[in-house]
Amino acid sequence: xxLIVVLLRIALSAVFGVAxxxxxxxxxxxxxxxxxxxxxxxxxxxxxxxLPFIELTVAVALLVDNYTSAGAIGALALLGVFVFAISVNxxxxxxxxxxxxxxxxxxxxxxxxxxxxxxxxLGAGFVLWQSRDTAALVPTLLSLGLIPQLMLTAAxxxxxxxxxxxxxxxxxxxAEEKESEPAPAGLPLNSVAPAFQLAAYHGxxxxxxxLITAGKPLLLIFxxxxxxxxxxxxxxxxxxxxTHSERLTIGLISRGxxxxxxxxxxxxxxxxxxxxxxxxxxxxxxARVTPTAVVVDTRGxxxxxxxxGADQIRDLLNTVLENSNGHTASGARQEP
Numbered sequence: 001x002x003l004i005v006v007l008l009r010i011a012l013s014a015v016f017g018v019a020x021x022x023x024x025x026x027x028x029x030x031x032x033x034x035x036x037x038x039x040x041x042x043x044x045x046x047x048x049x050x051l052p053f054i055e056l057t058v059a060v061a062l063l064v065d066n067y068t069s070a071g072a073i074g075a076l077a078l079l080g081v082f083v084f085a086i087s088v089n090x091x092x093x094x095x096x097x098x099x100x101x102x103x104x105x106x107x108x109x110x111x112x113x114x115x116x117x118x119x120x121x122l123g124a125g126f127v128l129w130q131s132r133d134t135a136a137l138v139p140t141l142l143s144l145g146l147i148p149q150l151m152l153t154a155a156x157x158x159x160x161x162x163x164x165x166x167x168x169x170x171x172x173x174x175a176e177e178k179e180s181e182p183a184p185a186g187l188p189l190n191s192v193a194p195a196f197q198l199a200a201y202h203g204x205x206x207x208x209x210x211l212i213t214a215g216k217p218l219l220l221i222f223x224x225x226x227x228x229x230x231x232x233x234x235x236x237x238x239x240x241x242x243t244h245s246e247r248l249t250i251g252l253i254s255r256g257x258x259x260x261x262x263x264x265x266x267x268x269x270x271x272x273x274x275x276x277x278x279x280x281x282x283x284x285x286x287a288r289v290t291p292t293a294v295v296v297d298t299r300g301x302x303x304x305x306x307x308x309g310a311d312q313i314r315d316l317l318n319t320v321l322e323n324s325n326g327h328t329a330s331g332a333r334q335e336p
Contacts, residue, residue, distance in 0.1 A: 005126070005127055005130045005131075008123050008126060008127050009062045009063065009068060009071075009127055010062075010063070011123070012059075012062055012071075012072075012075055012120065012123055012124055012127065013058075013059045013060075013062040013063050013071075014059075015059075015120060016055045016056070016058045016059040016062070016075065016078075017055075017056060017059035018101055019052075019055050019100060019101055020051075020052040020053065020054075020055035020056035020059060021052070021056070022101045023048075023051060023052040023055070023099075023101075024052040024053075026099075027048055027049065029099050030048040030051070030052070030099060031044050031045065031048040032099070032228050032231065032232055033098065033099035033228075034047055034048055034051075035228075035231050035232070036226070036228050036231055037085050037089060038085075038088075038089070038263060041267055054074070054078065055078065057074065058071050058074040058075050058078065059071075061074060062075065062127070065136045068127065068131045069128060069131040069132075071127075072124050072125075072127040072128035072131055073128060075120070075121075075124035075127075076121060076124045076125060076128065079117050079118075079120050079121040079124060080121065082117045083114065083117050083118060083121060086098070086109055086113055086114045086117065087114060089109055090109055090110070090111070090114065092260070093226070093256075093260075098113050100113070185286055185306070186285065186286055186287075186294055186302065186304075186305050186306035187285060187286060187294075187302045188302065189302055189303070189304070189305070190301050190302065190303075191301065191302050192300060192301055192302075193208060193285075193296045193300050193301060193302050194208075194281070194284035194285060195207065195208050195209070195300075196208055196276075196281045196284070198253065198274040198275055198276055198281065199274065199275045200272075200273070200274055200275075201254075201258060201261060201265055201270075201273035201274070201275060202271075202273070206272075206274055208296070208300065209300070211249055211251050211272070211296075212249070212296060212297075212298055212300055214249060215298055216246075216247060216248045216249050216298065217248045217249070217295055217296065217297050217298060217303060217320055218248065218249045218250075218251060218295065218296040218297075219240075219248055219249070219250045219251070219293055219294075219295055219316070219317060219320060220251050220253065220285070220293060220294050220295070220296055221237065221250065221251070221252050221253070221291055221292070221293040221313065222252075222253050222254075222281075222282045222285070222287040222290055222291065222292045222293070223252055223253070223254045223255075223290050223291050224254060224255045224256075224290045225254060225255065225256055225260045225261045225263075225264055227290040227291065229290070229291060229309065229310055230264075230290050230291045231264060232310065233291055233310050233313070234264050234267070234268040234270060235268055236310075236314075237250065237252065237268070237270065238268040238269055238270055240317060241270070241271050241272070244317075244321065247321060248320055248321070249272065250272065251272040251273075251274065252270060252272065252273045252274065253273075253274045253275075253276055253281055253282065254273060254274070254275055254276070255275075255276055255277070255278060255279060255282075256275065256277075257275065258275065261273065261275065285306070286306065287306060287308075289308050289309075291308075291309065291310065291313060292306055292307065292308045292309075292313075293306070293307045293312075293313045293316055293317075294306050294307070295316065295320055304316060304319070304320075
């Protein structure tokens with residue numbers, strides 16, 4: 001029993017140690033993940049830095065005999081918060097990346113994510129239950145004999161090597177996918193933009209014709225409340241709507257209900273948000289990913305190729321403004 005507890009302590013310490021280090025190495029991604037989970041905006045910067053250090057503290061405490069109970073309590077508390085947050089998001093249909101282990105391993109939320117955290121919590125609970133009677137970590141490992149010690153050391157080295165190889169392959173795969181990914185195929189330039197009429201977030205309904213009646217080009221941006229890059233871009237879109245309202249209309253078409261979009265719209269004070277049930281309007285425009293944008297001119301015709309991703313949307317905004325008055329968009333900032 002003592003050996004099982006010791007091995008659980010080591011395993012949980014490794015989990016929290018890797019989670020803490022990888023989150024520190026990708027603070028931007030950690031902030032995005034916290035935002036996607038619905039964390040209040042004022043708390044995100046501090047929590048993004050604090051959470052990895054809490055995880056690292058738990059990892060160290062689990063390895064120190066005198067602090068095993070404290071480490072197990074900390075692990076249970078963190079895992080309880082994670083299980084609750086994941087459950088709430090899954091119940092709302094949100095499947096954004098969990099960013100559990102930074103860029104090393106980030107997958108969309110799902111039942112496996114929830115189950116994994118529950119299993120970790122059960123392990124932490126068992127360690128806490130046995131913490132008063134558990135044997136010291138180092139003497140227990142030393143008592144295993146030379147061959148088991150070498151096997152355990154080899155296992156640790158193998159896991160570290162596999163994680164390093166996994167990270168390299170993931171980065172290489174992402175780079176290859178980005179290079180090989182074809183440009184999104186939008187509708188032909190100057191073709192008639194598909195008409196639509198959707199519920200407006202702020203009340204009533206609006207059609208494509210309503211959005212272009214002001215005699216200004218329309219930058220139509222397709223988004224989703226569960227899309228991490230969209231959430232990151234909303235603050236800029238708010239600024240664009242405020243700064244460039246005299247030169248063009250910026251309209252958002254998001255998926256879901258008012259409740260689904262409430263947090264993003266309220267936080268950023270977004271205007272001109274229309275709601276499609278799923279992707280029915282986006283599919284009419286061949287916008288298969290979010291965020292994606294397209295320009296519709298004052299005649300109701302397609303005036304640009306599709307722009308997929310934040311960088312392309314910023315470039316498209318600048319192009320529209322340059323064509324309209326000859327100077328760039330001060331509200332469109334470049335990625336740092």
